[in-house]
Amino acid sequence: MTLQPVTHTPDSISDSIVFHGPLSELYRLAAEGKIPTRLQGSHTRPCKFWTAAKILSGIRGAIVLTHGPGGCAFGIKQAYKLTNCRNSGAVYEPVLSTSLDQSGIVYGGEKELKGAIAEVDVKYSPDVVFVATSCATGIIGDNVDAVIESMRGKVKAELLPIHCEGFAGEYRSGFDLVFGELVKLMDAPTPAERERLSKSVNIVGAKMGPERTEVDTDVKELIRLVTAMGARVNAVIAGNCSLAELKRAPSVAVNCALCLDIGYAVGTAMRDTFGTPLNSTILPYGIAATEKWLTGAAEHLGLVGEAKALMRAEYEAIREPYERAREHLAGKTAIIEGRDAIKSLSIAYMLQQDFGMRAVIYNFHPWSVEARETSIDYMLGAGLDPEILITKGALAFGKYESMKQTEDELLRFLGELDPRQTVYFGSSLSFPSIPLVDLNAILNRPRFGYRGALKVAECIKTALDYAFRPRSALAKRIVFPENAGLSSAASLTPKLAQDLPDCTVYAGARRRGQCPMN
């Protein structure tokens, strides 16, 4: 992609730019250590324990037994299990803890763990018990593996240790760790089982459990497409899959990655261990990515003809409104919030491939370059090299999602673009001076597949059609309260923090409490 020239004026965006260039260049600078890739102390993410537990929460009939103080178990139960009950029709799901106290820390908690495994087996009769270590037990050095070894055969459940101390890696490492460990529960394929599952796939890279019962979700859409192609889904790993489904998972025709980065870990582990093929593409936003996803699956399923017929039928079902919407989009520019690295890359892919738009990812934190290497490799391998803009605010202390600095910087950047030709992909809690598309809104589902492509196209068109309507004054006042102090959204709950835009709230002497973008 050719970079657009930026006019350098004394007060222009160029004063604030840390990096503006193609993704490949950012990748190179990060690899050479020429751009900082560490998060600031104010930029916290969930820890490895939380992300590991999120994947473990997606396995039905399993018990997560956390070895440590009770708070770690309570936190993930509150965050994941309560949500599953509320949204997804799940029964009450416990998260167990050895609930170590001070004496456990001083004298060790191995005896407690042994007792807990035995108790859990009797109380819940689970198929599998995952023993998840916490910071506390990681530091005191309890020999969890030995305890588990000593309990094998004494309890009915299978046992698997998960060494996911919160300090033991970046948050993303919890996903990778668990997906890698789950492979240990799987059975090697047999010819008979391979034959039986020759028209089945696993969708890999899901997390947390069952899909929402009342929402047409992205995963449901992928299952619909797989089924319509004449195949079956053996398991969504780890989206409410059972131990039995996991065990036979390696025998399917192909693993299809739901999320390139997260699905890649389990997909490659299964490929390397059992030879299960992996169909790994970027998130199937838009038609180009969806067709790659479906074609990749069909080739392994021996359903290429069926897939082509399905793709034709699916496209035909959306063709008229989709093409009408697309006409408005070609040649326009999209600014994409870079907070969710994978999603921003996937949206950029869709906008460039499907709609012929120019995509600029705004404040894709350099930290993500290391954390999201797989997706970046894929993008670059596919010949796509979206523009990245990183401003000083993204690297400042505070919360980069919520710094006044980033908001000012974004405004100045947008000020150099034509608002009639530009859309902003981000949270509805932000107030850019250009039409805004919020793909996270619950009504904008599914976003994957053909129906998703139409949904996205219509969202963009709707945003442009109603660009004349100013954003709600009420909404702005809610997000930008009067007399707001220095923002530090770092301490928001993860859920709320994720909802915040790149440019939410700030302190500042000059325009305190006001959104400078309006």
Place this chain on the structure above:
Amino acid sequence: MPDELKFENCSHSKDPLVGCALEGVATVLAGIRDVGIVIHSPQGCSATVALGYDHQEIDFTQRKTACTRLFETDIIMGATDKLKDLILHADKTFGSKVTFVVGTCAADIIGEDIEGVCRVLQPKTGSRLIPIFAGGFRGDAYAGMDLALEALVGIMKDPEGAGGTQGARSVNLIAPQASLNPTWRADLAWVRDVLARMGVAVQSVLTRDAGMHELRHASFASANILLSHDVGRGMARKMEEAYGIPLILADQPLPIGLGNTSRWLTALGERFGAEAAARDLIARGESLVVDVLRRRGLMIIPRYRNCRMALCADATFGVGLARMLFEELEMLPELILLRSGRPEAKALLAAELASLGISPQVACNVDGYQTRRALADSNVHAVLGSSWEKYLARELGIQLAFDVLSPTDRDAYLDRAYFGYEGMLNMLEVIANDFERALRSKEIAWENYDPQPAPERV
């Protein structure tokens, strides 16, 4: 304790319904105005601190937290320099009057000298640095709240040394946040209002929107009142020892339901020579309840008369609701499951049940498994508790679940008290609406129509 339930296989494993000490500490610190918090921990603990801010509903523009984000090498090599840098950075950026430096499990276990760091850096910072050890293994969230509250006693001024005197008619309100009312701020507001009507000043609220001046002068109050049966006794005891401030009204249920509210107000009035004001509050309040229920809730008692109830709560609400359900609503609390279990609260509950002449099954410090087991083994018609118990009830085939307490599935935009007379009506309103939702049709029974019309939209 009457008919205390025993559970097998629960000695080593727990399905906790309460967070850890760090959450409790954060819940107290977040109730202090204009503070910064530096968390010396791996990054996940930031989310736990955020829960404290959430519980206090502190505007997200006012949250000043930073985390050292400890990783493996920090655990092995120590991270004192990292902590020092972050404290200085946070002090400069946040500009807070006070910065709490909180050590969680990891920092606590590896022995980071947080106190020493604060001492060394104090001359270089604009804010006062206060270290707190809050390893999650130090107890549950209730224990954490006690930990933080007791630490605050250390920053209070000695009234004698400061040349001041304790006000004769002023109180501190302790631990309003240790409550399962999802909008507990309204309970605090109700207590403040009642005190104002009796001519009693509130010296400090420990802690809710408390300024440092307010905290430091809490020692000038003439009495302490706990707004929780689960938290605050340690702080009250320390304040009594240090400043001679008595703890009052702690030996009776909090003002939940008509009878308890009347007793609580009467005792408060007697303590401060405001008997007439207490009588007036009681008369007006009881009149309000009767009047509203006559007009809008005539069936509230007949509908549930002798309904066998499971009550799942903390002690703050569990103790008070036992009397309200049995004596005033003519329900039968047959199973009482408390998430907490301080000895004083257990004794108070036992005394209440004895005075009511009932012997329900009771268990304290229950976890999720014990709650499920007890509900499954019971023969109750309904459960009053949180959304956790609501889901359990649904799973177990218990038709009615009143989702009154936290965590609740209910969106509450306006704060609603559960204490006092309006508080009783607020709880009854939830019960009435949940009853209607449980027993009314949710879908059109298309099978009753012939031919069956097809839905127009799929």
